[in-house]
Amino acid sequence: NAGVMQNPRHLVRRRGQEARLRCSPMKGHSHVYWYRQLPEEGLKFMVYLQKENIIDESGMPKERFSAEFPKEGPSILRIQQVVRGDSAAYFCASSADRDQPQHFGDGTRLSIL
């Protein structure tokens, strides 16, 4: 019974490079959420997607960040031209419907050199 799978677990990038974070939701889940956790802080909502659609991206920075959830394959959170301040843990969650509990992956820890 696979849960939410995120990869990679750890990602190191140099300033200016692109970071791609992947999330495969639980089987049967079509709703995906991305959160960012800065050190010693709680989680901040970034974006909510449902297969091929962005439902709410109110937590996404206006530039450099984008997310998609294609019909086939995992959800991707893309960060272009990374900066030091992007260093954080990025968590993905999925749910069976928008009013069902969210289940979390183990996160991707992004470090920017």
Added chain:
Amino acid sequence: GDSVTQMEGPVTLSEEAFLTINCTYTATGYPSLFWYVQYPGEGLQLLLKATKADDKGSNKGFEATYRKETTSFHLEKGSVQVSDSAVYFCALWARDSNYQLIWGAGTKLIIKP
């Protein structure tokens, strides 16, 4: 807007002590309330939840009661173990929050043998 406030950590207790982690919330609607736990280096696991006033969520010896009159959802456990050491997050979810999970900052719990 909706918000969650947790007691600051770290909370340090001896094994078998009684645990309370306070959580209060502000919401315009009728939210569902959650406690998630994050063990070191891992993602978040749903610990317990309550969806309406006076509901009590319980799991693994932890429990929390949804108190609408005091807008609280305090986490309690009668006898903690070293393995309970983790960060605990209180969160709310409400339709008025556009289905986002709104998070507290987290409380780090350290249990000493």
